[in-house]
Amino acid sequence: MSLLQLESVSKRFGALTVADEISFSVGEGEALGIIGPNGAGKSTLFNLITGNIAADRGTIRFGGADVTRAPPMARCLYGMGRTFQIPQPFEKLTVFENLLVAGSFGAQRSEAGAYDRCAGILADTGLLDKANVPAGRLSLLQRKRLELARALATEPRLLLLDEIAGGLTEAECRALVATIRAIHAKGVAVIWIEHVLHALTSVVERLLVLNFGRVIGIGAPTDIMASRNVREIYLGIEV
């Protein structure tokens, strides 16, 4: 049975259709990549999945339950973790406190349990030496790592990553990919929006291509990248 299932999910902002009859599913422990040109509705799709935007039509199921009308906090408790394209740390809280909030509320851990778990995540994401720094003072890479660490602290079954590798150097990107692979290896399902294709394809099993809010292809990365339609729309290559 699939972990996340979208059935004909649609959303319009006035005359603009940002999600047009989107249907796909992600299995337990699977990794799915999402690509598409800017403005294709990728982040909007994440907002629909996490509940920050309500769908006009269609159903979203998560872990067998219908969450189409559930608020974001309920979806977090069901096991959805999410990172933002533009990191949104709680700037006045320290890095460790950012994680503790996620651990105490998102994962419903006791104070002591949250401390241990969050310290472990800080180590895994390479933020241990920044634990007591206010999050507002972090560099871009550190903020991206914090986004990931905080999402992990909610102990998700499904991790939604929004362009987390964008703007990083090659070495930083490699280190981040290694971290994400390790998370995925532990059985966490991942949906990853990314423009950095080689990073994406080194992790995901399937690719979904979005254009004008519509799914125009889903399948194995090699098949998708070979598709004429995708190459024209996404890569802008005349073939």
Add this chain to the structure above:
Amino acid sequence: MSFIDTIVQGVLLGSLYALFAAGLSLVFGIMRLVNLAHGDLIVLAAFLLLVLVTGLGLHPFLAALVAAPLMFGAGWALQYVLLNRTLGKDVLPPLLVTFGLSIVIQNSLLEGFSADSRRISAGALETASIGFGPVTVGFMPLLGFLSAVAVIVGLNLLIYRSAIGRAFRATSDDAVTAGLMGIRPQRIFAMATGLAMVVVTIAALYLGTRANFDPTAGPARLIYAFEAVIIGGLGSLWGTLAGGVILGVAQTLGAAVNPEWQILAGHLAFLAVLLIKPRGLFPRAVD
């Protein structure tokens, strides 16, 4: 000697203002909600204490213990049912609704208790005093000062050392992202107002045993609370205590020169701080 005495009395009076202000500061800090009914809620709590003391014959301190959970519940419900609906990008709805609430509370109290001035009797404690060398300090004002310090220490511990406090700060920082971390902002806000009402109950205990109050006494308490918060700097609870103390000392100094100048001296001190340090003496919040 009378100068030192004046200062000490000012500090004690100021700590009462800090108690008025702490709840206001807490609510504003977490949800950027300016509660114009805050002073009336203090007076409401004082009448609740009065009823418990005269009706049930409870000692004022015991009455405060009974009233605190009731006020917490009332604050929780007020925020969850009414004030949460007013929060948003526009700052006007919460101002209008709490202003309306202020009028409703004042008139309900007038209907129920008439316009007579009341006082909560604390028995022998009212006149008890302790001598410190040349200065003699009333027992109740001293207890009020210690309570104000305890409230500030307690709130600081709660906000900076507990899971609920981190949730307060995270929600204050970014309520949408807090939702994604499994926090229900509406409940966090309700909890904060509930907590503010517990502080309001403590403030009401010392207001009611120290001076006379009547149903229309709220707005003046609100002004003192505002001035204490602004003098201290937004977002700093210790600053709020300092702000209250500065206000109290200015008032007793003014009164020492001429009794008619008490209130005016307090407002002048407030204006002076605004002129010299517009963001308050110990600003914490950057926004």
